[in-house]
Amino acid sequence: MNICVFLSAADLDERYTRPARQFAELLGRGGHTLVWGGSDSGLMKVVADGVQQTGGRLLGVSVEFLSQFARPGTDEMLVARDLAERKALLLEKADAVVVLVGGMGTLDEATDILELRKHGKHTKPVVVLNTAGFYDGLRAQFRRMDEEGFLPMPLTELVFFAEEPVGALAYLEESFGTV
Numbered sequence: 001m002n003i004c005v006f007l008s009a010a011d012l013d014e015r016y017t018r019p020a021r022q023f024a025e026l027l028g029r030g031g032h033t034l035v036w037g038g039s040d041s042g043l044m045k046v047v048a049d050g051v052q053q054t055g056g057r058l059l060g061v062s063v064e065f066l067s068q069f070a071r072p073g074t075d076e077m078l079v080a081r082d083l084a085e086r087k088a089l090l091l092e093k094a095d096a097v098v099v100l101v102g103g104m105g106t107l108d109e110a111t112d113i114l115e116l117r118k119h120g121k122h123t124k125p126v127v128v129l130n131t132a133g134f135y136d137g138l139r140a141q142f143r144r145m146d147e148e149g150f151l152p153m154p155l156t157e158l159v160f161f162a163e164e165p166v167g168a169l170a171y172l173e174e175s176f177g178t179v
Helices: 014-029 042-053 064-069 083-093 104-118 136-147 165-175
Strands: 002-006 033-036 057-063 076-080 096-099 126-129 160-162
Touching (some): 042 057, 057 083
């Protein structure tokens, strides 16, 4: 599978990097391709390193104004004109999406992908890896939206929340019948 991962390019502490690396190693050992923002810094570097060191492929999608941070030595690197084109390319190249911890950019990417899924513009599975409870507040907000009628489909059909890396990948592999 080509698995798009949205995540931070910031340097983060071990409670976030350890599970991200574990997820990356699962991807690599499974022979999957990481589709990501292409950066060679912070958590993005941790995940790219983990995938590459365990036999997975790397497909980066950088953006012109961030291209100086692009990772060298990828299997493929695309450079988008702007963030909107980058998001479109990431989704186009992916079979599934996983959201790891991140800041405003990660949240923007995640909500954009979920909005497109909500409107039937794609049917790719979306998983939020809720490392250390990072997305507890987002899950609570999504549940409220679901309960109060703001979503045209059940929340469980829109996004899956996983607490551990192995659960995130298992959900994706189950979705594709590769288990």
